[in-house]
Amino acid sequence: MRREIPIAICFLVGISFILEYFIPHEDVLSIFETIRQWAIIVIAFAYVLGIANLVRINSHVIQRKGRDWPYKIILVVSLFFMITVGIIFDIFGIRLGGIGEGTIFGWVYFHAQYPLQATMFSLLAFFIASAAFRAFRIRTFQASLLAVTAILVMIGRVPVGESLWADFPDFIEWIMNVPQLAGKRAIMIGAALGAISTALKVLTGLERTYLGGE
């Protein structure tokens, strides 16, 4: 029964939410709206679970002085610092508490997280250029098609492309609206059919990997 009950719950709830889409009656909608509010609360509690798990795992590494243990201390201290200034300070009305601009939380966000996260993302520009240099080699017909299209879109999507040829942007829009769109739509339809198939397998209990323990 340990496996049958969760599968039965999954089936009943899943089928109900599918049927809800096709039954726009107010009383039916209000039942499922209540269930959705429960889901939002459960998802919010997942943050509590996530924090507890993070503290547990990193505490073990710190205790054993495992790999990168000083960084784990910084991680845990930063976590509780932000919770303290963002939530606890706000609850007790302490000055500069809360999460808006002008608070300690906001200051740390704009002076630590924002530059760090933007920098990490900015590194992509360099790695993409390096990867493009090595990967865009015209070895086959398909590779040449990819390279030529990529170069055309790269140049056509920036102002310098329009300076070279006034109709370049329109040509690129044609590439995006016709061949690119056709391929993308085909992939989306295929992916959607695959998702429907997987969902039906999960709902009917044929796919049980989400239960774990096998």
Next chain:
Amino acid sequence: MRKILEKLESLDRRIIFIFIGLSIAIPLLFPVYTDFSVTAPVEGFYDAIEELSPGSKVLVSCDYDPGSMPELFPMNVAVFHHLFSRGHKIIVMQLWATGTLLAERAMNEVLQEFPDKRYGEDYVNLGFKEGREVVMVSMGTSIPKTFPTDAQGTKLEEIPLMQGVTNFDDITILMNISGGLPGTKEWVLQVQSRYGVKLGSGCTAVSAPEFYPYVQSGQLVGLLGGMKGAAEYEKLVQRPGTAQRGMDAQSVSHIVVFLFILIGNIAYFSVKGKKKRLKVSR
């Protein structure tokens, strides 16, 4: 010459990094502001707001983080500016925790140009809600139940702007600034297709091709793709910003990448030809 080409074939990537760094930094510091035209998806986004009757309630979902800020923050600011300049009311929300302070900063930047706008009457920030698609669908039934209070803890029934706003039927149009998941695709799948609300999107350049089918089918009224889309939109609303400033850097860096691809292929074919000749001679 051949030795040079052989060396180029296995060029140290640090040299590529230096060129990319310079090609971005120099134009950013000394912009030329090359002119450019506006594309149809951006025009669609702009026209959708222009066609709204004054005082329309517009929901703007700011779902991005500092990583995508260079592309999406200028769009966010331009959207707020456009809506306020046409006398519309803005309801801001976030489905990304990292988007809360960015949306607030964008609003504060625009409010400097519109000091007469009042919180609660002209704009409101509902804040961040975790739940992704569950939140989206839940708003379709009841926005006050999904967001009982705004970001500052004020009950929605006490906010004048939110009077009479029950669900998406009371929202004229929904604008989504999307950095990934949850984002535009989820808004199309869960909200636009189900509730029929008008939806416009601003997204990163890497995501934009994925949303062209939605523009063509009419599920999206318009699309701002990446920094170029933001720059085009800034041009339309006549508010030059960081996106337009970044266009020269983008132009030069794209040219540099193209030249590296060209050099790589020339070197590759040259080395390949030499290897073939050596093989034949043996």
